[in-house]
Amino acid sequence: MTNHELIANRIQALRGWMAEQNLDALIIPHDDDHLGEYLPAEAERLAWATGFTGSAGVAVLLADTAALFVDGRYTLQARQQAPEALFQHLHLIEQPHVEWLAEQLDRHQRVAIDPRLHSYSGYQKMKALLAQKEIELACLEENPIDAMWQDRPAPSKADVMMYDIAYTGQSSEAKREAIAGRLRQQGLDAALLTQSESINWLLNVRGRDIPCFPVVLCYAVIYSNVSVDFFVDTDKLDCNAFSQHVGNDVSVYPLEKLGDVLHRIGEDKLKILVDGDTSNAWSLRLLKSSGATLVQGQDPCTLPKACKNAVELEGMRLAHQKDAVAMCRFLAWLDRQVEKHTEGDEGTLADQLQRFREEQEHFVEPSFDSISALGPNAAMCHYHHTNGTPRALGQDGIYLIDSGGQYLEGTTDITRTVKVGEVDDDVKRQFTRVLKGHIAIDRVRFPKGTSGIQLDVLARLPLWQAGYNYDHGTGHGVGHFLSVHEGPQRIASKGSLVPLEPGMVLSNEPGYYREGAFGIRCENLVVVEPSEEPSEITMYRFRRLTLVPFDVRLIDKSLLSEDEIVWINSYHAEVREAVKAHLSDHEIGWLLQATAPI
Numbered sequence: 001m002t003n004h005e006l007i008a009n010r011i012q013a014l015r016g017w018m019a020e021q022n023l024d025a026l027i028i029p030h031d032d033d034h035l036g037e038y039l040p041a042e043a044e045r046l047a048w049a050t051g052f053t054g055s056a057g058v059a060v061l062l063a064d065t066a067a068l069f070v071d072g073r074y075t076l077q078a079r080q081q082a083p084e085a086l087f088q089h090l091h092l093i094e095q096p097h098v099e100w101l102a103e104q105l106d107r108h109q110r111v112a113i114d115p116r117l118h119s120y121s122g123y124q125k126m127k128a129l130l131a132q133k134e135i136e137l138a139c140l141e142e143n144p145i146d147a148m149w150q151d152r153p154a155p156s157k158a159d160v161m162m163y164d165i166a167y168t169g170q171s172s173e174a175k176r177e178a179i180a181g182r183l184r185q186q187g188l189d190a191a192l193l194t195q196s197e198s199i200n201w202l203l204n205v206r207g208r209d210i211p212c213f214p215v216v217l218c219y220a221v222i223y224s225n226v227s228v229d230f231f232v233d234t235d236k237l238d239c240n241a242f243s244q245h246v247g248n249d250v251s252v253y254p255l256e257k258l259g260d261v262l263h264r265i266g267e268d269k270l271k272i273l274v275d276g277d278t279s280n281a282w283s284l285r286l287l288k289s290s291g292a293t294l295v296q297g298q299d300p301c302t303l304p305k306a307c308k309n310a311v312e313l314e315g316m317r318l319a320h321q322k323d324a325v326a327m328c329r330f331l332a333w334l335d336r337q338v339e340k341h342t343e344g345d346e347g348t349l350a351d352q353l354q355r356f357r358e359e360q361e362h363f364v365e366p367s368f369d370s371i372s373a374l375g376p377n378a379a380m381c382h383y384h385h386t387n388g389t390p391r392a393l394g395q396d397g398i399y400l401i402d403s404g405g406q407y408l409e410g411t412t413d414i415t416r417t418v419k420v421g422e423v424d425d426d427v428k429r430q431f432t433r434v435l436k437g438h439i440a441i442d443r444v445r446f447p448k449g450t451s452g453i454q455l456d457v458l459a460r461l462p463l464w465q466a467g468y469n470y471d472h473g474t475g476h477g478v479g480h481f482l483s484v485h486e487g488p489q490r491i492a493s494k495g496s497l498v499p500l501e502p503g504m505v506l507s508n509e510p511g512y513y514r515e516g517a518f519g520i521r522c523e524n525l526v527v528v529e530p531s532e533e534p535s536e537i538t539m540y541r542f543r544r545l546t547l548v549p550f551d552v553r554l555i556d557k558s559l560l561s562e563d564e565i566v567w568i569n570s571y572h573a574e575v576r577e578a579v580k581a582h583l584s585d586h587e588i589g590w591l592l593q594a595t596a597p598i
Contacts, residue, residue, distance in 0.1 A: 004083045007051050010148070011086060014049065014061055017144045024109035025101055028059040028145070031117045034196050035278055037485055038213040038368075041153040045117075045145045050082040054382055058097050059087070062104060069097045072471025073381040076515065081387065093494070098126050107134045115139040115281040120274070123281035139281070158208035160216045160236050162245040165204065167408060167481065169311025172204045173247045176226050179300050183224040183273065190265065191273035191300050193220040194283060197482045198301035203230065203246050206481060212368045213483055214406055219258050219283075221265070221272075222300075227251070231258045259286060266290020275299040298488070305479070306489055307503035312410070312480045313527060316505060316545055319410035320525065322363070324547040324575070325582040326356040326405070327414060331548070332583075332590035337393065338420050345392045346372040346385035349401070357405045367404035367411050367484040374399050374420070378519030381472055381511070397423035398431075398554070400519050404484055413484050413507055415523035418551045429466075430512045431520050431554040436462040437510035438522040439567050441474065441491065441542070445531050448538040449499045452491035452506070459491070459510040462559075468512055475506040478525055489528075500540065504528045508542070522550060544571070547578045549594040557598060569597045 001009075018026055028050075032043035037055050047053045049061075054074040060067050067088040070078045078089055090100065101111065111130060115123060127137045146152070165171055179202065183191055193199050196215040200206055207216025219231040227249040234254050242252065253261065262283060265272060271293040274284055278299055288294055308316065330353045337344055350372035357363050373383045375396030385391070393399075399420045404413035417431060437459035444458055452475060459474040473492030476485050488498035489506055500506075509523035524546035531539040549572055557565070572595035580588055 003051055004085065007049070007083055007086060010049055011061065011066060013148055014144060015063060017148075018061070018063065018112070021112070022110065023112045023138065024063065024105060025111040026061045026144075027097070027101070027111065027113050027118075028061065029117050030055065030057045033116045033280055033282075034194055034217060035117075035119055035280055036196065036210075036213075036483075038210050038483065040156060040210050040217065042155050045143065045149075048145060048149055050087060052078050052082045053384075053387065054078065057092065060097050060101050065104070067097070067100065069095070069100075075471075076380040077382060077387070098129050102130055102133050102135065105133065105135055108136070110136045110138050112138045112140055113281075114143040115285060117143075118281050119277055120279055120281045120284040121276035123285075124276070139285070155233070156207075156209040157233070157235055158216075159238070160232070160242065161206040161208075161214075162241060163200075163204045163206045163481070167311070167315055168204050169309040171247070172202065172245070175202050175204075175301075175304070176222060176228060176249075178304065179222055180224050180226040182300055183222070186273070186295075187271065188224060188273050188295060189270040190221050190223045192262075192275075192279060192283065192287070193222060193299060193301065194275075194279040195299055195301075197479060197486070198299050198305060199230070201305045201482065202301050203228070203250065205242075205245070207236070212366050212406065214364060214481055215483075219255070221261065225249075229253060229261055231255050231261075258283070262286045262292075263290045266292040269293070271295060273297050273300065275302075302488055303498075303501075305482075306477055306486060307501050308480055308505060308527070309503065313503065315409035316411070316480060316525075316527070319405070319407040319412055320545040320547060321578060322360040322407060322409075323357070323405050323412040323414065324579050326353070326360055327416070327548045328575075328579050328583060328591055329356045329587055331416065331418065331594070332587045334399075334418065334420070335590060341394065343393070345390035346374055346377065347390040349393075349399070350385065350403070353401065353403060360405070360407070362408040364406045364408060364481075367406045367413055371400065371402035371415075373401075373519060375518055376516050378417070379513040379515050379517060380519070381513065393420060395421070396518075397421040397427060398518055398520070400521060402521060402523065406481060408481060410480050411478055411482065411484055412546070413478055413523065413525055414546050414548060415509055415521040416548060416551065417520045417522065417554065419553045423554065425556065427518060427520075428554055428556040429559060430468070430514075431522075432556045432559045433462040433466060433468070434510050434512050434520050435522050435550060435555065435568075436559065436564060437474075438508055438524070439564050441508045441510075442524070442526065442544065443563075443567060445533065445535075445539050445541050446500070448540060450540070451495070451497050451499050452489060453493065453495040453497060456491050456493045456495065459508070460493075463510070463512060470511045470513060472511065474510055475508050478505045478507060480505075500528045502528050502530060502540065505545070506542075544574075547575045549575055549591070552594070552596075552598050555598065565598060572597070
């Protein structure tokens with residue numbers, strides 16, 4: 001059976017179920033109960049229904065039509081994976097799915113959602129918008145996909161890892177006391193935590209429930225008296241070891257008891273902090289209907305988790321030192337393969353890079369599936385070679401590798417675009433414009449209170465001036481041995497308004513993509529720190545964590561200012577000193593050439 005036939009059969013089965021339930025539309029988001037970007041295999045319902053495997057999107061299924069909504073990162077991928085004969089392909093930002101759905105339906109029709117897979121804020125907005133047309137929003141008790149998915153993967157049973165204070169820099173008790181203290185100051189009785197990475201950070205635990213994302217899936221309630229109710233698959237937990245690790249006042253419950261505890265909180269009339277943007281509608285509707293007073297606010301772990309302490313930042317530095325060695329060894333190896341005209345493809349290149357990372361001490365796993373893309377495949381921002389036939393070396397001028405590692409000390413993420421064949425002047429000009437934008441972000445000083453949305457234009461300006469742009473954010477937050485995509489920090493034209501604070505780690509990754517031709521991205525990770533230069537006000541700057549050369553063979557020097565040339569030479573000198581001692585003689589020869597002054 002072809003992929004088209006498989007998806008068509010699933011859509012037909014869902015439409016049959018909708019008819020039986022007297023439903024006119026079904027919304028299928030790319031989310032699990034925790035509303036995280038990265039899902040366990042058993043929660044990939046959107047992929048099951050549409051074939052689309054990207055990390056952001058939503059499908060809307062009606063009786064006679066269907067649409068798949070994705071953002072600019074996934075436009076090309078969605079068309080390739082989700083059959084165009086079955087789905088309209090629409091832009092998630094430019095044409096929001098709920099507004100589109102309201103236009104398709106008549107008054108008094110019924111739309112179904114699984115409330116566990118939608119944020120409470122999203123649910124409220126959806127309900128209000130549909131109500132304007134007297135369209136009913138029906139919350140399902142069971143998800144129909146779960147019953148139809150015959151070969152659905154079983155959930156992970158990986159053990160919970162007790163993450164040592166040598167890496168965290170702060171005990172769980174100290175973190176819990178700080179959070180509980182804030183609750184008391186606000187006159188709150190408790191806070192509901194639904195983001196697994198927040199809870200893993202709070203309790204100093206990690207897990208292997210999701211590939212590339214070292215968390216154990218869980219929920220928690222933290223109370224103003226510092227006690228915590230922790231909901232987890234108890235088969236994964238050595239309760240004695242956990243008690244010794246976290247200290248007193250943490251009660252462990254199986255996941256299925258969450259509803260009972262939320263109901264009890266309501267009956268006790270507690271005043272509870274909830275984050276409507278990150279908590280699912282099922283949990284908050286249950287709290288509210290049970291009698292709890294909901295106080296909307298940000299997950300109280302989000303900001304302290306984002307602002308890394310000194311031990312975490314030293315760990316991030318060490319992780320990037322190791323990653324730089326692996327990346328430099330890979331790039332030296334790649335140049336040899338190109339010189340010898342060795343056979344290889346996107347898959348063999350990605351595998352070789354992972355082998356170099358695996359040789360580094362305390363490497364755990366990749367931080368995401370590597371984007372190993374030659375030529376036109378690099379024009380798809382989140383391309384993955386396993387979705388088709390990997391493209392072979394020898395037919396393209398440039399290669400884009402976006403990859404990273406999860407080390408016990410921290411998380412890395414790096415993109416390099418490198419020369420693997422003949423390139424024309426146009427490619428060099430575009431690469432140089434992207435690099436100029438990268439340098440502008442790296443060099444900027446900004447006053448306290450500045451958010452990433454105010455800096456984004458700096459990265460785009462060299463492209464804008466030539467009439468070009470890119471359809472993704474310039475930078476995302478990065479966690480400490482947690483998610484490679486972390487909030488609230490972000491650099492984007494439609495990004496977060498949360499000010500950038502010392503200790504926040506972000507990516508710096510402008511790009512340029514020409515469909516059917518090539519893609520370019522230059523990415524380092526940076527950390528916010530106080531600026532040491534004299535000033536009348538508090539100023540911050542970025543300090544680089546990533547230490548890997550950019551490919552100077554792709555630079556059009558005529559487009560660079562003297563200050564930009566100085567930056568490139570200074571950065572490459574820093575790279576050279578950081579990694580030289582960890583390379584072989586041949587690799588050192590490559591490094592000296594790759595970092596020679598331009």
